[in-house]
Structures are given as C-alpha cells and as structure tokens.
Amino acid sequence: MYKIRKATETDIPFLIETIIQAEKSGTDKLGLATLFDLSEDEVRSNLTAILEEEMEGCEFSVTSFLVAEYEGETVAAVGGWIEAFEGATASATLRANLILFTISTAAREAIQRNKKYVENLNFDREPDTLQIEYVYVASAHRGQQLAGQLIAAHIKHARQIFPSIKKAQVQIFGNNEKAEKAYQKIGFVTQKTNTLTHADTLNFLPHHEKKLMELHL
Amino acid sequence: MNTLTQLKTLIAGELKKPAEELDENIEVGNISGWDSMTHIAIITAIEEQFDIKFKLREINNITNIISIAELVEKKQS
Structure with missing residues (x-):
C-alpha cells in the first residue's frame, strides 16, 4: 500500500536521487555537474546543503516535494510549487541564489565559460502557475501510476491554496518521449519547443531540446 | 558614474542588450534573458x-536593479 505525503528532511537522500535522475533524463549527462565542472559526488554534497537551507518556492526545496512511501521506504517523488505566488521571488532567482552560495569560485568560473552552450533552453516560468519539476519513481515501483498520483496530489494541493489557479506547466528534455507520453495521458499538451543549435550543448546536457507542456486546470 | 548606472552597464553586458x-x-x-544561469553570472560579476560578497539572505531580498544598487551601496559604506 502506497502512502502519499509531503517530503521531510529525512527524504533528502531520495530527493537528491530524484533531482539527479531527472536532470540526467535517462542519459549520463548531469548539467549540474558538467556546467559547473563538478563531480556527481560534489553535486550530491551541494544539493544536500541546498535542500537543508529550505527555501520555499523553487525546485530546490524539500517542501516543494510530495513523495510516495511503501512499507516505510520512500519510493517516488515529484516536485511542484506555485510560481512567484503572492509576489514571491521568481524560482529561477531562488534556484540561482542557492547554487551560488554552495559552489566554489572555480565552479562559478566554469559556469561563466559554459553557459553559452545552454542559454535560452529553459522556458520562463509563468507566475501563478503550478510548476511540476523533478519526477522520479524507483525502478521496482514503476508501472503503479505513482507519478500521476503525485502530480494529481500537487494539483489538489495547489487548488486548495490558490482556488483560481489556471494551469500547470512542466518542462521536459526533448529526448524524454516516455515522460511526454505519460504527461499527455494525464492531459498535458506540448505547447512549445526550444531548440539549441550549438554543437557542444550535448557535452553538457542530455538533449538540445526542451518542451513546455501545459495542463489547464 | 553612479552605482545604478555602473550596474546597468554591467548587467546589460551580461544580458547582451543595450543598457x-x-x-x-x-x-x-x-x-x-535573466534566467538562473545569467543570474549567477550577474551576481558573480557584481561581486567582482x-x-x-553578498550573503544569501541579502541576495534573496533583491527585487529589481534599484534594490541591487541600494544593497551594493550599503555593502560599500
């Protein structure tokens, strides 16, 4: 029997796995490592510090996650928050601030060098929309519609705190056809695609395309 | 050149658009164009x-370029 609940600090190791696997999008390219010239272990350590900081309103926040638990073990997680809700700071700014304060000077220099390969790939997040980010289900528990249930729980929660919410948005890498189909199954529609043409982008990221999908609530 | 003007020049350079x-x-x-990657570049460039050196709580309170200018001036005073 699966139990859906809000994530807590004890889930941090699973949330880090969620973030890393989602960022890799089925490849071995972890942008949080490649762009900052960090190892995956360094990324894990930075993410621990970031999540312990607990800054609401962005994807790097424990309280943004809902998790599914099975026999006391966390087996799935989905992040979600209402963007810039009630005048809050944009999540891109919060995310960047959290990264800034956990990386070294060398990592800052690396991102200065490398950002040209990934600029303009992500879509600006629309204020007052439910943003879904970082979806991961442990392999032994796939096929149980856990991701769908967690997204539905995010939507229900978002409606409770913001009844006039109009839509949910998710951004996925262009290579993630499985995710695109799963989102389509629950009503998301692909709205736009951003494509980068720089030959070196694939040295840093899983794919040179990002898709914006929306669900009208 | 005052702080605000210097900041606008610096930020415009990072965003590749006229000040x-x-x-x-x-x-x-x-x-x-002010996404998370650019934000890191801009804050790093301002500190340099x-x-x-900004603190996390200081940088989280930034709203617009005017608030950055006020923060820079406060840090320099």
Missing part, C-alpha cells in the same frame, strides 16, 4: 566589480 533597454524598476525575474 537603455533595462528598466531598473522591473523585478529581475521578469527581465527577458564592486569587491563585495
């Missing part, structure tokens, strides 16, 4: 140019 196109009153997250 006169930057509205210092708009929330930084709503300035076209003005020889200051």
